[in-house]
Amino acid sequence: MKSSLSIFRLFQINNIIRRYASNELSSSMDFETAKSRLESSSVQVDNETKLKLYALYKQATTGVCSTSKPGLTDFVARAKWTAWSSLGKMNQQDAQKQYIQTVQQLVSSSTSSNQVNSTSTSEETTNEKGQSTxxxxxxxxxxxxxxxxxxxxxxxxxxITRPMYERIMEIFDQATQDKQLILISFTGKGKFYSAGTDLADFAKMATSSTNLKESVELGRILLEKYIGKYIDFPKILIAFINGPAVGISVSTLGLFDGVYASSNATFSLPFTRTAQSAEGCSSLTFPSLMGSLHAKDILLFDRKLTAEEAQQRGLVTKIIDQNLFEEEKDKICQHILSLPHGSLLASKSLMQKWTKETFHRVNSYEVENLKQRWLTEEFVQAMMTFVRGRKKTKS
Incomplete structure (x- = not known):
């Protein structure tokens, strides 16, 4: 009887081992198939998913991350290391399964997206909905x-994306040369004035090149040139803030000739929250407009202002009832254009004469300081947090 039980137990154990070995072999085969399928496909993979696949593959084939953290300026290697190390002690079999699932999701979702072909021969930059810059x-x-x-x-x-910055600079150049033009007004479409610089554009720039220093230098050059256009602009420049304004859409307001805000507008400069520093000459214009302590409240402590607070601090010329916004916009522009044009432009030129050189120095110093911020551990982490946050929002 004991002999029969022992034989039965051995038979059970043998079956368990066979099933386990079969599952391991099947999983391995599926994993290799998924890897080959991904390599041979034309699936478009975003940067966040690329990092996820890389991390899962390394975890599945090598195991727990035990390599040293790459240097700060090697952004891509650092991002890969962070993605891999974030998997912690996940076992190799689970990593294989997650890798397979991720590839399957990519391949299945690519069928519809592959039907959308780029047939336009236009050289214009287009976005996800086919809109041009x-x-x-x-x-x-x-x-x-x-x-x-x-x-x-x-x-x-x-x-605002990089192509949008370039487009605005083109318009400024055209406006400067147009002898009939007196006034340019800025506003936003929809509920927002502007969320500022598109951080997705920033993150994409950083992760698309192994040379982070080169990327941030290009960013510095673009920003200095962009702000310089505001400093030098010889025509009347006013802003109609139709809703929330963030970042560079706020920091540049001190360079405008008039700022008219809807009653529902808000103003925020999340420089420290995004591990950055002042831009748009705001390190000079804001203290000049509102005093040192009020300026620090916004530039350092991430204080969001209402339209009323912004007007009290000298950042806003006038508040417009949001229900009368379009009507009042027209009235303000008509009033400005009713004034003698030559006098308007000559008076602005006179006021610029005493500040232009100073503003250019401030701009140069601010963007150089920003460049250094973009190379810090804090900024890298802020961008990675931003990318992860966008991914969670989409899912």
Whole structure:
């Protein structure tokens, strides 16, 4: 009897071992198939998913991350290391399963996206909905003497991308040369004025190149040139803040000739929250407009201002009832254009004469300081947190 039980137990154990070995072999085969399928496909993979796949593959084939952390300026290697090490003690079999599942999801979702082909021969930069940069920065020539720039990317809260920056600079150059033009007004489409610089653009720039120093230098050059256009602009420049304004859409307001805010507008400069520092000459213009302590409240401590608070601190010229916004916009522009044009431009030129050189020095120093911030551990972590946050929002 004991002999029969022992034989039965041995038979059970043998079956368990066979099943386990079979599962391991099947899992391994599935893993290799998934790897080959991904390599041979034309699936478009975003940076966050690339990092996830890399981490799962390393965990599945090598095990727990035990390598040293790469240097700060080697952004790509550092991002890969962070993704891998974040898996902790996940076993190799679970890593294989998650890798397989991720590849299957990518391949299944690519069928519909692959049907969308880029057939346009236009060299214009387009976004996810096929909109061109010229549509994202809409130029409305209301009259020979008045142009309006509309930030038209409402699905992204009018966040400004690199091509949008370049488009705005082009318009400024055209406006400077146009002898009939007197006034440019800025506003936003939808509920937001602007969410500021598109951080997704920033993160993409950083993760697309192994040379972070080169990337941030390009960013520094672009920003200094962009702010310089505001400093030098010889025509009347006013802003109609139709809703929340963030970042560079706020920091540059001290360089405008008039700022008119909807009653529902807000103003925030999350420099320290994003591990950055002042831009747009705001380190000079804000203390000049509102005093040192009020300026520090915004520039250092991430204080969001209401329209009323912004007006009290000298950042806003006038508050407009949100229900009368469009009507009042027209009245303000008509009033400005009713004034003698030559006197308007000559008076602005006179006021610029005493500040232009100073503003350019401030701009140069601010962007150099920002460049150094972009190379810090704090900023790298802030961008990685931002990318992870966007991924969670989409899922």
């Amino acid at each position: 010229e549509e994202h920065v809409e130029l409305i020539k209301k009259s020979p003497s008045h142009w309006e720039i509309v930030l038209n990317r409402p699905e992204k809260y009018n966040a």
